[in-house]
Amino acid sequence: MAKEKVVLAYSGGLDTSVIVKWLQEEYGYDIVAVTADVGQGSSELEGLEEKAIKTGASEIYIEDIREELVTDYIIPMVQSGAVYEGKYLLGTAIARPLIGKKLVEIAEKVGATAIAHGATGKGNDQVRFEFAVKALNPHLKIIAPWREWDFKSRSDCINYAYEKQIPIPVTAEKPYSIDRNLWHISFEGGILEDPAREPDKEMFRLTCAPEDAPDDPEILSISFEKGVPYALNGKKYGPLELILELNRIAGKHGIGRIDLVENRLLGMKSRGIYETPGGTILMFAHRELEQYTLDRETYHYKETIALKYAELIYYGLWFTPLREALDGFIRTTQETVTGTIDLKLYKGNIIVKGRTSPYTLYNPDMATFEADELFDQKDAQGFINLYGLPLTVKALMDKKKAMN
Numbered sequence: 001m002a003k004e005k006v007v008l009a010y011s012g013g014l015d016t017s018v019i020v021k022w023l024q025e026e027y028g029y030d031i032v033a034v035t036a037d038v039g040q041g042s043s044e045l046e047g048l049e050e051k052a053i054k055t056g057a058s059e060i061y062i063e064d065i066r067e068e069l070v071t072d073y074i075i076p077m078v079q080s081g082a083v084y085e086g087k088y089l090l091g092t093a094i095a096r097p098l099i100g101k102k103l104v105e106i107a108e109k110v111g112a113t114a115i116a117h118g119a120t121g122k123g124n125d126q127v128r129f130e131f132a133v134k135a136l137n138p139h140l141k142i143i144a145p146w147r148e149w150d151f152k153s154r155s156d157c158i159n160y161a162y163e164k165q166i167p168i169p170v171t172a173e174k175p176y177s178i179d180r181n182l183w184h185i186s187f188e189g190g191i192l193e194d195p196a197r198e199p200d201k202e203m204f205r206l207t208c209a210p211e212d213a214p215d216d217p218e219i220l221s222i223s224f225e226k227g228v229p230y231a232l233n234g235k236k237y238g239p240l241e242l243i244l245e246l247n248r249i250a251g252k253h254g255i256g257r258i259d260l261v262e263n264r265l266l267g268m269k270s271r272g273i274y275e276t277p278g279g280t281i282l283m284f285a286h287r288e289l290e291q292y293t294l295d296r297e298t299y300h301y302k303e304t305i306a307l308k309y310a311e312l313i314y315y316g317l318w319f320t321p322l323r324e325a326l327d328g329f330i331r332t333t334q335e336t337v338t339g340t341i342d343l344k345l346y347k348g349n350i351i352v353k354g355r356t357s358p359y360t361l362y363n364p365d366m367a368t369f370e371a372d373e374l375f376d377q378k379d380a381q382g383f384i385n386l387y388g389l390p391l392t393v394k395a396l397m398d399k400k401k402a403m404n
């Protein structure tokens with residue numbers, strides 16, 4: 001009888017290498033490794049195929065999902081304005097549902113009955129992967145070795161690897177956990193667990209320190225069409241290339257570092273450091289354009305939606321009716337988010353230089369203190385009387401009470 005198949009989210013690192021063997025021994029599965037190219041960089045992807053097979057996987061799929069990640073996940077997220085707890089631009093969280101979706105697609109293609117991942121039992125990523133799997137194919141069994149086996153640490157894993165003669169990557173132990181994709185890089189755990197301690201300068205990979213950035217500011221213009229960025233300094237880019245180019249420019253100017261103590265989904269607080277260079281600029285410019293083009297009530301309402309949208313992404317609730325419904329709202333709001341934002345980048349700062357849009361609602365004739373035709377200043381008096389009526393009534397009541 002043919003063995004049952006499991007699809008494993010495989011990175012080629014120590015954990016997932018050990019998991020290949022462990023799944024064979026514990027479950028007797030045939031292992032199909034799947035690696036998603038989310039822009040983690042060629043050094044993480046090189047030689048993966050050979051490594052996976054050597055480790056015991058029967059086949060490996062390396063899926064380039066960068067375009068899809070940008071078009072169907074990151075751009076909608078930018079349009080939503082989602083930022084978690086005021087700071088985190090959700091770089092890890094936004095990629096997880098799509099990786100989950102690919103795991104399911106490949107499981108269905110190869111006829112696997114289960115999906116396994118190497119996320120630990122304390123983090124958010126296990127939830128995000130598994131919610132994606134549950135939402136897209138509830139019949140697939142989910143295996144999370146870190147919640148099952150007795151290994152407590154990296155050294156337990158290494159010992160098991162030696163014992164079972166698993167070829168493991170000979171990388172030096174990193175003093176923290178890293179997750180990288182085309183939108184961001186995150187660092188947490190290890191020496192970063194002390195929130196009083198500043199991270200080492202050498203840790204950062206996508207940005208220089210603001211104090212080391214060039215002494216001359218750089219001017220950058222970003223153009224959007226219906227909320228989708230399409231040009232930098234007038235030069236057209238596809239969405240993926242645009243983000244990669246923005247990363248380069250922003251990183252050079254020390255833009256996009258974040259240090260946050262965040263509330264995890266499982267309840268504990270955790271300290272994370274993030275670099276989201278291009279994303280920081282893109283979110284900034286998009287918001288600037290919205291402020292220039294959206295009417296007041298839509299803009300304010302959209303701010304409340306952004307909070308919810310950020311929560312949905314952080315909590316792994318991407319494949320849900322609520323997210324789809326909010327997308328409907330957000331899409332409508334983007335109809336007039338067309339125009340160009342000019343920025344000045346300088347030592348970690350993004351400064352607005354100018355804005356232009358054919359759809360702006362900003363009307364210099366209205367804002368001016370000079371007399372104009374649309375607005376009769378006498379009308380303001382009636383507005384203030386009526387809108388302020390509750391204040392007047394309350395004050396009169398208070399006075400009356402005070403007299404008794």
Ligand code: ARG
Pocket residue numbers: 090092093124125177178179186188272
């Ligand atoms: N705290 C961030 C989040 O929950 C980053 C997680 C990083 N994950 C990792 N496996 N290193 O989105």
